Structures are given as C-alpha cells and as structure tokens.
Amino acid sequence: MAIKVLIVDDSAVVRRMLSAALSADAEIDIVGTAPDPLVAAEMIEAHCPDVITLDIEMPHMDGLTFLRGLMRHRPLPVLVVSSLTAAGSQKSIEALALGALDALCKPHAGYAPRQLAHDLIERIKAIGGRAARRTRPAYVPVAHDVPRQPRPATPPEAALRTQDGQLIAIGASTGGTQAIEAVLRGLPANLPGIVIVQHMPQHFTRSFAERLDGLCALSVREAADGDAVLPGTALIAPGNFHLQVRRQGNAYRALVRTGPKVCRQRPSVEVLFESVAKQAGPRAIGVMLTGMGRDGADAMRLMKEQGARNIAQDEASCVVFGMPREAIEVGAVDTVLPLQQISEQIVRLAARPVAQV
Numbered sequence: 160m161a162i163k164v165l166i167v168d169d170s171a172v173v174r175r176m177l178s179a180a181l182s183a184d185a186e187i188d189i190v191g192t193a194p195d196p197l198v199a200a201e202m203i204e205a206h207c208p209d210v211i212t213l214d215i216e217m218p219h220m221d222g223l224t225f226l227r228g229l230m231r232h233r234p235l236p237v238l239v240v241s242s243l244t245a246a247g248s249q250k251s252i253e254a255l256a257l258g259a260l261d262a263l264c265k266p267h268a269g270y271a272p273r274q275l276a277h278d279l280i281e282r283i284k285a286i287g288g289r290a291a292r293r294t295r296p297a298y299v300p301v302a303h304d305v306p307r308q309p310r311p312a313t314p315p316e317a318a319l320r321t322q323d324g325q326l327i328a329i330g331a332s333t334g335g336t337q338a339i340e341a342v343l344r345g346l347p348a349n350l351p352g353i354v355i356v357q358h359m360p361q362h363f364t365r366s367f368a369e370r371l372d373g374l375c376a377l378s379v380r381e382a383a384d385g386d387a388v389l390p391g392t393a394l395i396a397p398g399n400f401h402l403q404v405r406r407q408g409n410a411y412r413a414l415v416r417t418g419p420k421v422c423r424q425r426p427s428v429e430v431l432f433e434s435v436a437k438q439a440g441p442r443a444i445g446v447m448l449t450g451m452g453r454d455g456a457d458a459m460r461l462m463k464e465q466g467a468r469n470i471a472q473d474e475a476s477c478v479v480f481g482m483p484r485e486a487i488e489v490g491a492v493d494t495v496l497p498l499q500q501i502s503e504q505i506v507r508l509a510a511r512p513v514a515q516v
Contacts, residue, residue, distance in 0.1 A: 330428030332450025334478025345502025428455030441466025
C-alpha cells in the first residue's frame with residue numbers, strides 16, 4: 160500500500176518541486192497539496208494522509224500553530240520543510256520539539272533535483288512506512304518552561320581527574336531530536352563528556368544545541384574544532400561536518416572536519432564512533448537511538464570489541480527502528496532499553512570504575 164502524502168506550502172513553486180520529487184517513487188501517493196493550514200485541515204479530513212510535509216511560514220496560520228493543533232487533536236507524522244536560515248532553523252527545532260519527526264531544507268540553489276528526490280523519499284518512507292506506523296510511540300511534547308537544573312561549580316580540571324578518561328557517545332537520526340532531549344534531560348551534570356551525532360541540516364544543529372542547553376543540567380553546545388570534551392558538557396556535531404575525538408591524557412578534544420559522506424551522511428555516526436573506539440576504548444559508553452539506515456553499526460561493533468559498553472534504544476520506543484536494529488544485529492550492543500530507561504543506565508555505567516569493566 161502506497162504512503163499517502165499531503166504537501167503543505169504557501170509557495171506554488173515549492174509545491175510543484177516537492178510533488179515532482181515524490182512522484183518519482185511508485186510507493187508514494189500524493190493525495191493533495193495545500194497553500195495554507197486552513198486548506199490543509201480540510202484535506203486531512205478528506206484524504207487521511209499518512210505523512211504531511213509542512214512549511215513553517217504561511218498565511219492565515221503559521222506552521223507551528225497548525226502543528227500544535229494537529230498534535231493535540233489528530234497526531235500524524237510530519238516532515239518539516241524549512242528555509243535554510245537562522246530563523247528557519249530555530250522554528251524547525253521548535254517544530255521538532257512539538258512533535259514533527261524530521262526536518263529538511265527547502266529546495267535552494269545547488270540542491271540538485273535528484274538529491275531532493277532522494278532525501279524526500281527516504282524521509283517520507285522512514286516516518287510513514289508501515290513498520291514506522293506500527294511501532295511509533297505516542298509522543299507527548301515536553302513543556303518549554305521546565306526550569307533547567309542547576310549546574311555544579313566544580314572546576315573542569317578537577318572534574319577531569321575524577322572521570323578516568325570516560326567518554327559517552329550518542330548517535331541518532333529520524334526521531335532523534337526528541338530522543339536526545341529525553342536522554343540528556345535525564346542526566347545529571349557530573350557525568351563524563353558527551354559527544355553526539357544527530358543527522359540534521361547545517362545551521363539547524365546550533366539551534367538544536369541552544370534549545371537543549373536551556374533545558375538540561377548539562378551544558379550543551381554545537382561542537383567547534385578543538386573544543387575540550389569536558390565533564391558536564393555535551394557537544395553536538397555541526398550539520399554538514401564530521402565530528403571525531405582525539406585523546407589527550409584523560410581528556411578529549413573535538414575534531415570537526417569536512418570530507419566525503421560516510422553511510423550517506425555528514426555528520427556520520429560511523430565516523431564519530433570509530434574515533435571513540437580508537438581513542439577511548441573501554442572507557443567509552445555508546446548509545447544508539449532511533450534512526451533510519453545503518454549509520455554507526457559497524458563502528459559501534461568496533462567500540463564493543465575495544466571494551467566499550469553499548470546501549471541501543473528498543474523498537475517499541477523508536478520512531479524508526481533502523482540504526483538500533485542494525486547495531487543489535489551485528490553484535491554491537493550490550494543492552495537494549497526503552498528510551499525512558501537509557502539515562503539511568505548511562506548513569507549506572509559511568510559510575511563504575513573502568514578497571515572493573
């Protein structure tokens with residue numbers, strides 16, 4: 160059965176481009192296009208789409224207002240298609256926090272039609288396929304006004320000496336913004352440093368990090384080349400750049416690099432996890448969260464072979480059980496847990512002296 164898609168965008172040109180891109184796949188059925196949320200609401204009732212592509216800035220009702228109502232009254236998988244600007248990225252991150260499952264940049268100069276078709280089709284199938292619809296958990300957005308937990312005043316140098324060179328590495332893709340938020344908000348600030356790859360367009364990752372920084376006990380920011388990976392800090396790979404780590408004694412530095420895509424991704428979980436395996440070995444804790452594809456599976460197995468302790472999110476709590484499943488199947492995972500239990504397991508593993516592992 161084809162995946163039924165409703166395209167919502169105020170630009171007729173963009174609607175035509177998205178329609179043309181999606182029409183290339185016989186497993187996708189475009190049931191309608193809408194120029195604004197009011198028309199979209201009527202089409203949802205008439206056609207019952209499986210997936211909605213949603214613009215954020217539209218007349219009559221903005222996309223965020225529409226999304227809030229949709230998630231409250233008739234939750235559907237939503238792919239945000241937003242402009243590649245600072246304002247667009249911030250609104251896209253808010254949309255993901257409200258329940259949208261993935262985000263994609265609008266067609267722009269240099270965005271080849273073939274690449275647009277590939278990116279759109281891949282994401283639509285990930286969030287709207289039968290397997291995803293069957294396993295997708297009900298999502299309850301996190302309130303934006305939850306106060307951030309207090310951060311400790313421990314000097315970074317003293318904290319470094321208490322962590323035995325431990326390092327936590329997290330990888331995620333589709334549905335990962337919500338999953339990463341859930342994990343980080345469940346962590347105290349006195350943990351080893353954390354490095355994260357979330358498949359996300361360039362510029363979006365900074366808005367994502369800034370949002371999380373306002374919600375978590377940890378300090379969260381977009382990684383820059385040469386950053387120290389300090390305890391109590393989470394660094395997120397910038398969109399369109401790979402993130403690696405280099406060990407210096409019991410501490411680590413972030414390496415932010417360009418280069419070819421790996422597993423069709425940049426940033427790639429494979430690139431990050433491979434460097435963590437080589438640099439941290441048994442001092443590493445690996446976490447594979449929801450996502451499509453198999454990015455990171457082989458490198459996570461390498462982490463395990465080097466003595467890392469690895470966790471995968473279980474199928475029932477994943478938006479897309481692709482990356483965790485692949486990691487499990489190659490023997491890279493020690494523990495499979497529901498999303499709500501992963502933070503607690505990370506804390507338990509980090510509390511064990513490395514020599515006892």
